[in-house]
Amino acid sequence: MVDFAGWEMPLHYPTGINEEHLEVRQGTGLFDVSHMTQFQVDGPQALQFLRYALLNDAQKLRVGRAHYSMLANGEGGLVDDIYVYRTAQESYLLVGNAANREAVKATLGEIADRFDCTVELREDRALLALQGPGAALLLERVAQAELSGLKKNRLTDMTIAGAPVLASRTGYTGEDGFELFLPARNATEVWSTLTGAGAKPCGLGCRDTLRLEAGYPLFGADLDGTTDPLCTPYAWLVKEKESYGIESLGGECSRRLVGIKLNRRGIARNGYRIRKGEEQVGWITSGTISPVTREGIAMGWVDAQYSEVDEQLGIEIRGEVFPATVVQMPFLEELKK
Amino acid sequence: MNTPDDRQYRNTHEWVLEQDGTVLVGITDFAQDQLGDVVFVELPQVGRAVQEGDTVAVVESVKTASDIYAPVSGTISAVNDDLDAKPELINEDPYDRGWLFRIEPDGDLPQLLTAQAYNEVAEEEG
Numbered sequence: 001m002v003d004f005a006g007w008e009m010p011l012h013y014p015t016g017i018n019e020e021h022l023e024v025r026q027g028t029g030l031f032d033v034s035h036m037t038q039f040q041v042d043g044p045q046a047l048q049f050l051r052y053a054l055l056n057d058a059q060k061l062r063v064g065r066a067h068y069s070m071l072a073n074g075e076g077g078l079v080d081d082i083y084v085y086r087t088a089q090e091s092y093l094l095v096g097n098a099a100n101r102e103a104v105k106a107t108l109g110e111i112a113d114r115f116d117c118t119v120e121l122r123e124d125r126a127l128l129a130l131q132g133p134g135a136a137l138l139l140e141r142v143a144q145a146e147l148s149g150l151k152k153n154r155l156t157d158m159t160i161a162g163a164p165v166l167a168s169r170t171g172y173t174g175e176d177g178f179e180l181f182l183p184a185r186n187a188t189e190v191w192s193t194l195t196g197a198g199a200k201p202c203g204l205g206c207r208d209t210l211r212l213e214a215g216y217p218l219f220g221a222d223l224d225g226t227t228d229p230l231c232t233p234y235a236w237l238v239k240e241k242e243s244y245g246i247e248s249l250g251g252e253c254s255r256r257l258v259g260i261k262l263n264r265r266g267i268a269r270n271g272y273r274i275r276k277g278e279e280q281v282g283w284i285t286s287g288t289i290s291p292v293t294r295e296g297i298a299m300g301w302v303d304a305q306y307s308e309v310d311e312q313l314g315i316e317i318r319g320e321v322f323p324a325t326v327v328q329m330p331f332l333e334e335l336k337k
Numbered sequence: 338m339n340t341p342d343d344r345q346y347r348n349t350h351e352w353v354l355e356q357d358g359t360v361l362v363g364i365t366d367f368a369q370d371q372l373g374d375v376v377f378v379e380l381p382q383v384g385r386a387v388q389e390g391d392t393v394a395v396v397e398s399v400k401t402a403s404d405i406y407a408p409v410s411g412t413i414s415a416v417n418d419d420l421d422a423k424p425e426l427i428n429e430d431p432y433d434r435g436w437l438f439r440i441e442p443d444g445d446l447p448q449l450l451t452a453q454a455y456n457e458v459a460e461e462e463g
Contacts, residue, residue, distance in 0.1 A: 017374040017399050018425060205374065205399045267377055267397045288399070289376045294422075296377075318395065318402070 002204065005098035007035040010203040017205035021291040024173050024210055028134035030199035031207055032191065033172075034126040034184070035098040039108065043117030046090050053111045054082065055229060055246065057239040061086045064155045066168050068237055070229050071096075071107060072245025077225040080104045081217065081234075085155060085168055090117075093166075093181065095127070097219045111244055126187035130199055131177030131210075139167070139178055142197050152176075161186070161193040172207065174214025174335040209288050212297060215259060215329025221270055222257060222285040222299050231304075232257040233329060255282065256307035259329035260315070262296030265289065266322045268315045274300050275314040275321060281306050284315065290331060296322070297331045338459060339366040341432055345446070346455035352432065353408045353449055356439075360409055360446065363436040364396060364427065367459040372398040375427045380416040380438060387413060387440065389447060394437050396427060408449065411442040 002011050009032075012020060023029045041050060050058040056069035066085040073079045080100040085093040096104045105121060112119045130139060136147050143158040143165070150156055155168045163186030171177035182190055195201055208218065217223050217234065229238050230251035238249070262268060267287055274282035287298030298315070306313060309328050314321040330336055340346070344354040350368035354361040369375065379395040387393050387407040394405035416438045420426060427435035450458065 011399070012374065016425070016428065018376065209399070265377060266379065267402065269402070289397075291376070 004035060004204060005101075007098060009035060011205045012203040013201045015200075017203070017209065018291045020200060020202040020206040021209050023200040024132045024175055024202060024206065025292060026133065028130065028132040028138050028199045029173075029202040029206070030191070030194050031129040031131065031202050032126070032187070033129050033179075033207075034187065036127055037096045037098055037101040037104065038122040038125055038127065038181070039094040039096070039104070040120045040122050041092040041094060041117055042120070043090060043115070045116040046092055049112055049115035049117045050084065050092060051241065051243065052115075053108060053244050054084065055239065055243055056084070056237040057241055058084060058086070058092070063087070063089060066153045066155060066170055068234070070234070070237060071104060072243070072249065073107070073225055074245040074248055075225070076228060076248045076250060078219070078223055078227050078229060079107050079225070081219050081223060083170065087155065087166065099220055107244075124184055126182055126184045128180045128182070128187070128191060128194070129171050129177060130180060130194060131171045131173040131202075132175050134198075135175070135177045138194070138197050138199060142193055143167075161189045163190050165190065172214075172216055173210040174216070174330055174332070175210075208286075209291055212286055212288055212299070213290050213292060213331050214335055215331060217257070217299070218286060227257075228253065231255065233259075253304050255301045256304050257285070257299060258302050258307050259327045259331060260284070260298045260300055260313065260324050261327045261331065262298070262315065263323040263325060264296075265294070266296045266315075266317050268296060268298040268300070268317060268322070268324070273316040274302055274324075275316060276306050281313070292332055298324075299329075302326070338370075338456065338463075339432070340452045340456050340459075342452040344452075345449035346452065347406065347408050347449060348455070348458045349406050350459075351405060351408055353446070355446065358441075359414060360411070360440045360442055361436055362405070362408060362438055362440065363431055364403075364405065365455070365459070366431050367463065368403070369428050369431045369435070371463070372396060372403055373400050374398055375424045378420040378424050378427065378437070380420065381413045383413050383416060385413045387411060396437075405437060407440065409440055409442045409446050410444070411440040413438055414441040415439040
């Protein structure tokens with residue numbers, strides 16, 4: 001067990017990170033991600049508020065759909081990355097990182113004062129993530145739901161073990177899967193029902209290796225208060241419109257966030273130096289050995305001139321330079337669309 | 338915590354087993370448990386000359402990288418190639434199939450810890 005932003009969470013269950021990781025790639029894994037912060041936004045101007053507050057454009061989000069977004073800090077960087085779910089005409093659910101809870105609450109609260117809507121921290125709900133190629137079949141069986149028509153980034157209501165569940169076809173693993181929002185008091189029973197039906201309990205450790213293979217960023221490692229999202233692979237979500245902090249994002253990009261594959265097996269960890277010849281040209285933000293390909297994979301910030309795909313770089317690992325290549329993410333071919 | 342008394346230990350959590358004039362080295366059950374899932378092991382080149390206390394291998398888990406030191410001066414005579422594909426052998430079987438490398442020592446073994454003395458070291462750290 002580890003402390004994670006004040007939550008006591010399992011890094012892994014008894015079988016270990018590698019097995020949990022492979023289960024999510026091949027079968028069905030279940031994560032308790034109730035530490036994620038949930039905000040509910042309600043009111044006649046909920047949409048106008050979100051359009052202004054966040055960098056993606058909620059205008060395009062119909063009821064029952066979800067998308068990835070970010071909250072800028074007005075100082076050229078980010079407060080958090082946030083997933084937005086439209087649950088009703090004038091209601092949205094926002095999910096952000098546990099560690100940024102107070103900062104997001106303060107920033108959203110301040111912006112919301114100017115709109116006819118409320119922003120409420122929801123602490124009465126749990127969030128489970130059922131992930132993997134077997135997730136849909138398992139959920140259909142357990143919830144007696146028909147899910148073949150539910151596309152990625154769409155929501156539906158269902159009942160699991162008597163509990164009302166809002167299911168969203170989303171996740172942080174790169175696999176097909178569902179995030180399940182439910183009343184906290186039902187969490188234990190729903191968890192037991194899903195694991196009883198064959199879902200393997202998965203911890204924070206494989207959540208990190210899975211998201212990295214899929215090329216998803218982790219706030220606090222790859223993204224932070226100084227990150228210009230326009231200089232990351234997630235620049236697509238920043239839509240041209242009037243929104244909080246957007247004018248402070250330069251988009252000039254002297255450095256860029258890239259995917260890096262080590263040419264020789266090793267682990268490039270957070271903070272390790274990236275070199276071009278003798279010169280330091282960046283630093284690693286996340287790294288691991290891919291449990292699937294057994295190659296060293298990483299993300300890092302690199303001087304823009306060395307950030308093109310196929311650029312050959314070196315990573316300093318314990319005083320030795322490991323050759324590495326800038327690559328397109330996701331790292332796994334089978335996750336590329 | 339499993340600490341077999343057929344071998345000796347360093348306070349840096351390596352075990353050392355003398356076998357036919359060579360020395361087999363691995364990490365202890367306590368060490369693998371502290372590290373968590375081992376995902377990668379960097380082993381030395383066979384033939385490399387090492388001094389007692391040199392860093393000769395690195396065991397990487399999801400959490401951290403841990404240096405492994407030579408318990409005696411000598412020459413690396415073998416490494417456990419199975420760890421390349423199955424680093425988890427260190428977690429599953431640290432005293433046997435999870436061995437790291439073998440040293441042909443230049444001379445006698447230095448003073449090392451008994452199983453009991455090592456347990457006391459581990460208990461203090463654990």
